[in-house]
Amino acid sequence: MLKNASLVVKLNILVLLVLALLLVGVIFLLIQNTQNLTQEIGGERIVEEVSIIRNRLEELKREMLVDTNFIVSSVSFYQAVGRRDADDTATIINTANTYLGLDDITVVDGDGNRLVDTYQDVDTMQEDALLQQALGRVTKSSLLIEQNADRIEISLAASAPIFNTSGNVLGAVQMSRHINSAFLQSLVFQQQATYLGLTHDNAIVVYSHPEAADLEQNILVNNITLNAEAVAAARQGEAIIQEKLILGEGGVPHMVAYVPIMTDGSDPNAVIMIVVELDEIFSFQNRTLLNTILIFFALTLVTMAIMYVNLYRTVIRPLTELKTSSQTITNGQYDKRVPVMTRDEVGQLAQSFNEMAIAVQQREVSLRAAREQAERADKVKSMFLASVSHELRTPLNAIINLTKFVGLGMYGAVNNEQVDILQKVESRSKHLLNLINDVLDISKIESDSLELFVEDGINLAEIAQSAVETTQSLVINKSVEIQCEIEEHLPLLTGDGQRIQQIIINLLSNAYKFTDEGVINLRVYCQQDEVIIRIQDSGIGIEEEDRELIFEAFRQTKEGLRKGEGTGLGLPISRRLAQAHGGRLWFESTPGAGAVFYVALPLKTRLVVTL
Numbered sequence: 001m002l003k004n005a006s007l008v009v010k011l012n013i014l015v016l017l018v019l020a021l022l023l024v025g026v027i028f029l030l031i032q033n034t035q036n037l038t039q040e041i042g043g044e045r046i047v048e049e050v051s052i053i054r055n056r057l058e059e060l061k062r063e064m065l066v067d068t069n070f071i072v073s074s075v076s077f078y079q080a081v082g083r084r085d086a087d088d089t090a091t092i093i094n095t096a097n098t099y100l101g102l103d104d105i106t107v108v109d110g111d112g113n114r115l116v117d118t119y120q121d122v123d124t125m126q127e128d129a130l131l132q133q134a135l136g137r138v139t140k141s142s143l144l145i146e147q148n149a150d151r152i153e154i155s156l157a158a159s160a161p162i163f164n165t166s167g168n169v170l171g172a173v174q175m176s177r178h179i180n181s182a183f184l185q186s187l188v189f190q191q192q193a194t195y196l197g198l199t200h201d202n203a204i205v206v207y208s209h210p211e212a213a214d215l216e217q218n219i220l221v222n223n224i225t226l227n228a229e230a231v232a233a234a235r236q237g238e239a240i241i242q243e244k245l246i247l248g249e250g251g252v253p254h255m256v257a258y259v260p261i262m263t264d265g266s267d268p269n270a271v272i273m274i275v276v277e278l279d280e281i282f283s284f285q286n287r288t289l290l291n292t293i294l295i296f297f298a299l300t301l302v303t304m305a306i307m308y309v310n311l312y313r314t315v316i317r318p319l320t321e322l323k324t325s326s327q328t329i330t331n332g333q334y335d336k337r338v339p340v341m342t343r344d345e346v347g348q349l350a351q352s353f354n355e356m357a358i359a360v361q362q363r364e365v366s367l368r369a370a371r372e373q374a375e376r377a378d379k380v381k382s383m384f385l386a387s388v389s390h391e392l393r394t395p396l397n398a399i400i401n402l403t404k405f406v407g408l409g410m411y412g413a414v415n416n417e418q419v420d421i422l423q424k425v426e427s428r429s430k431h432l433l434n435l436i437n438d439v440l441d442i443s444k445i446e447s448d449s450l451e452l453f454v455e456d457g458i459n460l461a462e463i464a465q466s467a468v469e470t471t472q473s474l475v476i477n478k479s480v481e482i483q484c485e486i487e488e489h490l491p492l493l494t495g496d497g498q499r500i501q502q503i504i505i506n507l508l509s510n511a512y513k514f515t516d517e518g519v520i521n522l523r524v525y526c527q528q529d530e531v532i533i534r535i536q537d538s539g540i541g542i543e544e545e546d547r548e549l550i551f552e553a554f555r556q557t558k559e560g561l562r563k564g565e566g567t568g569l570g571l572p573i574s575r576r577l578a579q580a581h582g583g584r585l586w587f588e589s590t591p592g593a594g595a596v597f598y599v600a601l602p603l604k605t606r607l608v609v610t611l
Helices: 007-072 075-082 086-100 125-135 181-187 228-234 279-330 345-407 416-446 460-475 497-513 558-563 570-580
Strands: 104-109 114-117 140-148 151-163 169-178 194-200 203-207 219-221 253-260 271-277 455-458 479-486 493-495 517-527 530-536 584-589 595-602
Touching: 007 075, 007 086, 007 140, 007 151, 007 169, 007 181, 007 253, 007 271, 007 279, 075 086, 075 151, 075 169, 086 104, 086 114, 104 125, 104 151, 125 140, 125 151, 125 169, 151 194, 151 203, 181 194, 181 203, 194 219, 219 271, 228 253, 228 271, 279 345, 345 416, 416 570, 455 497, 460 479, 460 497, 460 517, 460 530, 493 497, 497 517, 497 530, 497 570, 497 595, 570 584, 570 595
Parallel strands: 479 517
Antiparallel strands: 104 114, 104 169, 140 151, 151 169, 194 203, 194 271, 253 271, 455 493, 517 530, 530 595, 584 595
């Protein structure tokens, strides 16, 4: 399709392709640079978030230890604990917690019996262990991982012993904050683009934004899942920042880090997963790409418009005029010239075209004169051949008849030797008459004066059988078997029966001529809307280089010249006679394996019956 398009279309498409490739390159570089920028900014953001969260966790641990020391240093508090007065102790704790906002405060006496427990846990094993350590004079921060009903509950806790003024241990206190969604959101100061998840045993148990998470698939946000290897590395005590961007839903980039929750004297059993969504940078990238595409599209339109106008004035219009002039010259107006408006390549082409037109005009004049002369000579030749052939046929027919009469003894007795000589004279005369008839036919064909005697009801079976009987004498001295297969009930044809018989005789004569032994098969049959005459021989066949030559007048193959018979007119005449009937003649041959000639004559013809 593009091959036949106009030059303007091709050039515009070429420009469009170049600009498209340039656009792809710019977009690729822009994407690469934007990704690098996103990586750099995202790395800075995630490092900042990791630092904020770690500092915030340390700050919360210090605050809890300070709050713990503040409570245990209260005189009224340790006196109430010393008296093991649960009510007074609870009153003091509840009053203090109004300002502290802790989730759980547990107070035990010196024997480990609970005086106050503001949050009743189902699983108190870790809490009890922490209080026992406090009774042993240990002040520390810790993580409490407790199983409450069907969920894991993790708390950031601080514990301390309760002393009297003499330094005796009166009891212990444990205070904790539950690490829940509100706690995680407080770590990032309610930022919407930062998502936190508390992990335990390779599962996310608390989400800062539950509405954006998939609780069953461990997806924190936007299909960003937990990385078990990174969690395991973070549990060694160091924050793990994943260096590569992770693409979430819609191709939005994210940076991910894992921060362990460190407490006094224990390995981190919980890790906070941090996901920073870089949606703003992603939106900026998309806007930049869209603006770039729009700008390139506008530049492309402007460039194509400018190129079209320039190309139309400098190339397309001159070439169109050149094309119009060439068509005019093709139609015979050889005096047409192309205006030369520039000195560039197009102008030089126009100048060369004009020079060519002048040469063509001069050559056409010469050719026209030569053609007229050749036509006159050919007409004279045809008239000469027709005249000579006509003048030769009359005396030659007389010679044949007189020779036959003498051989029959009508002018006196003749001996056997004389009869044999007279028969040879008659045979050679008939051969010469056939040659003259062929020359006369080819001259009529070349001068388009050949006329058919068209009649209805031609019996092709009889014509084929007669042709076989007429030519059978040509194989008397050869070991050749003649087979004749004629389909029964062949339809009658409309045409020139004598010319059809001439075609068959010519083809049979050729088959006899080039077949010294074997089989010659003549078959006549109907096929679709045609009658097919098929003649197959087992002779020498036809070489590839001779396939067109045998249909040229007065041309023969090397083998035909060696045989020394004929003039090379039989096949050209037969083909033209078949075409005159609206049919066709062709052949198939393998050198050394014989040849098969076909003649197809239509059942329905446009020939008009001769009156």
